[in-house]
Structures are given as C-alpha cells and as structure tokens.
Amino acid sequence: MTEDQNAEIEIGKHRAVIDSLDEQIVALLNKRATESLAIRMLKPQAQMGLYDPKREEEIFTRLEALNDGPMYNDDVREIYATILKVMKEIRA
C-alpha cells in the first residue's frame, strides 16, 4: 500500500467518526428545538417577549466557559448565533 492510499484510508476512518458525531448532533438539535417550541408556547402566559437578548448572552457566556477546545470561543459563538437564529424562527 502506498502512503497516499494509507492517508486515504485514515481519512475515511475519521469521516466515519464525523458521520456518527453529526447524527448525534442533529438528534440533540432536534431535542433542543422541541424545548424551544415549548418555551415559545409558554412565553405569552408568562408575559415574556419572544426575543430575550439577556438569555442569549447568558447562553453564549455559559458555553464559552465550558468550551475546552479545539474550537475557539468565537467559533462556538459563530455556530450558536446560527443555532439560536434557527431556533427563534422554527415552525411548530
């Protein structure tokens, strides 16, 4: 086996791990969406507005504190900005 083929096989193994991680990430994002929808239904009853910048900042701060890399905190923030945007707009 050449060095090239060996590297290709290694890449294939890492991609299989990524596929399994992505499956778990999407399942957790769907659970998160279910919770977001539940909160959205409760907000009018609790006299709370649908958009809550304080809670968003709390989420960013918390995730940055527990982030232990290799992602940098601004990577986490960039991904979560999109996640929170999608969750806000999600259709029931």
Next chain:
Amino acid sequence: MTEDQNAEIEIGKHRAVIDSLDEQIVALLNKRATESLAIRMLKPQAQMGLYDPKREEEIFTRLEALNDGPMYNDDVREIYATILKVMKEIRA
C-alpha cells in the same frame, strides 16, 4: 401561585434542559473539530484538496435523510452550513 408564575417555572425547567443539551452539543462539536483537524493534516498526503464540495453535499444529504424533526431540512442545512464553515477555518 398565579398562572404567570407557573408558566415562568415551566420555562425555567425547559431552559435547564436546553443548558444540558447545549453542553452535550458543544462537546460533540469539539470532538468533530478534532476529527476535522486530523483530516486536514492527512489531505496533502492523500493528494486531496482542502475543500471538497462533494463531501459537503454528502453530509447535507445524509443529515436531511436522518432528520426526523421538529427541525425542517432547511433548518439543518442552515446550521450545518455554519458548522462546516467554522470547521474549514478552524485553527489547530
């Protein structure tokens, strides 16, 4: 307890679930980043370019097939577009 207070308590419970889900999501994203970095190191050896649109489309198609909601497929695609962008640019 008023109905308002009750709704606030329920929202607090859902937020605690979200905090726990976010912790798991960030941990999985960091594992994914480790795998992405490993692949990036192997690519020159495998004579592969760093950007691979075919693999990106394969990831989207796969995740849409296993998405069982409440997120729509375009929600998954929007979040993953950001995840893949961050993973491509991640610093070792």
